[in-house]
Amino acid sequence: MYSFDSRIRYSEVGEDRRITLNAILNYFQDCSTFHSEDVGLGIDYLAEHKKVWLLSSWQIVIDRYPSLCEKVTVSTWPYDFRKFLGSRNFTLTDGEGRMAAYANSLWAYMDLETNSPALVASEQIEGYHLEEKLDMNYAPRKIKLPSDSRIQEAFPVRPHHLDTNHHVNNGQYVQMAMEWVPEDFIIRQMRAEYKKQAVLGDMIIPRVHAADEVYTVALCDEQGEVYVIVEFQGTEKGTCTF
Template structure:
């Protein structure tokens, strides 16, 4: 996808917001699915869906307002009920601005349980090599030893996606609110545990790891995690 950075996507520093970056990645993957004939409508008809389980997003530079960018994505592996997908954003000169790795779970939307990733809705995706120029972290995010509670808020309608869950990007947007003003994330990891829906109350907890990373654990009222978001500086 070739695009320019719009004013509605930028942060106060006139650069693409992290929320905007994640939306570029998500839009690209959804447009690929749509172009292959296995988009949202086809999944709904089949009673299937792809739920994001894990992100690792590496940010080298966020583009400025009006800058031309190219965003790409591809699947590199399917196994049982899991799908692996890379993302990349480049500037007009071909410089890599950001890249990402992601893990998705193929589910039966009626039961909410994983379904084997096979058949037309999966076979439509061409498999391409895994992106090599990225330092992949382990899938498991080791939690901080201590967290401080930071209040709570209710899920609103505008945060929902076509599954009627809080959209993946919103968890990152919410978590960023609790970062220090001078903290500039160079890597973001998210472990999605369970979906939040309209009316749910989310309780953020903030913790620091021994490596100096900040974690925002977004929990429900029973202390179960919706999503664990980790930010690391360069």
């Protein structure tokens, strides 16, 4: 297991002084990046071998949103490698060791020269040390967008949406999708299924469906092909104790 300690910063909280979903996602993403860098399998290693790990799906569950200045520990570990896929768990615990949020993720190992999946190299498997998968309720990876979803106003990919892979960062997609979640809705689970990459200048056309305690947002290209589908499950603020 790889872990690092932190403290909830002002830049990571919303109007309610609690950490945002996007900040939790960023903590998890940073933790996996730190892990890769510290075992010598980070960005430079991948660039040298012309490979990249692309996120295929997220499932993040939030039991409690820690408050401003709370001390937290972020942890991650891989639990499975299979052909060109890798699976990784994450946890966010508070200063007393109580679980606040946890996640499952699936990643695809890609060859940048052929733009196709590549078998995970033995040095990757040896470097990461597989551990037992987290005891949690694992949701399906696939997300279905209801047929009666509604098209919303299109917008372009901006420079601040991009990461070191020169396409939209996985967390930025989730932030985009949250624009259609009401402010009084407390997200308890977020699932995301990533299908294709958006780059600078691409137009994104949202398709949104709202149902009881579930909001589903597909971010699509101009031909209707899906970049990502994001599903938010939760409760109204009036029924929430955080």
